[in-house]
Amino acid sequence: MHFKNRLAETVADNEENVVLSVAEKFQEEFLTQDRIFFWLSDELKKQIGLLQKDMYVDGELFHEAVRNQIELRREIKKTEALFTEIKNCYALYLNERYAVETG
Numbered sequence: 001m002h003f004k005n006r007l008a009e010t011v012a013d014n015e016e017n018v019v020l021s022v023a024e025k026f027q028e029e030f031l032t033q034d035r036i037f038f039w040l041s042d043e044l045k046k047q048i049g050l051l052q053k054d055m056y057v058d059g060e061l062f063h064e065a066v067r068n069q070i071e072l073r074r075e076i077k078k079t080e081a082l083f084t085e086i087k088n089c090y091a092l093y094l095n096e097r098y099a100v101e102t103g
Contacts, residue, residue, distance in 0.1 A: 003026075003030055003087065003090055004027070004030050006090075006094065007023055007026055007027060007030070007090075010023060010094070010097070011023045019097075022093060026086075026089075026090055026093070029086050030086070033079075033082070033083055033086065036079050036082075037079070040072070040075065040076060040079060043068075043072050043075075044072070046068075047065060047068060047069060047072065050064065050065045050068070051065055
């Protein structure tokens with residue numbers, strides 16, 4: 001949310017085509033991250049439901065839950081790495097953009 005707000009401020013301050021183009025690129029990346037976060041949240045809720053069901057069916061769902069959690073952990077790691085990369089690229093862009101304006 002912080003990055004999307006900062007992006008809106010950047011666009012409001014500039015109407016240059018290059019700035020708008022870069023802002024659009026970052027906006028798309030932030031929206032993609034939102035979709036991934038919502039998907040991960042839904043998957044975690046499914047995991048909770050599966051584990052709660054498992055309490056009532058004598059452990060039959062445990063192995064499925066374990067497989068799902070392994071995949072979910074892998075997806076979370078990939079998502080964290082991607083978000084960190086996007087965040088760093090955006091911070092670098094802002095530093096370069098505003099260093100040029102003030103320097």
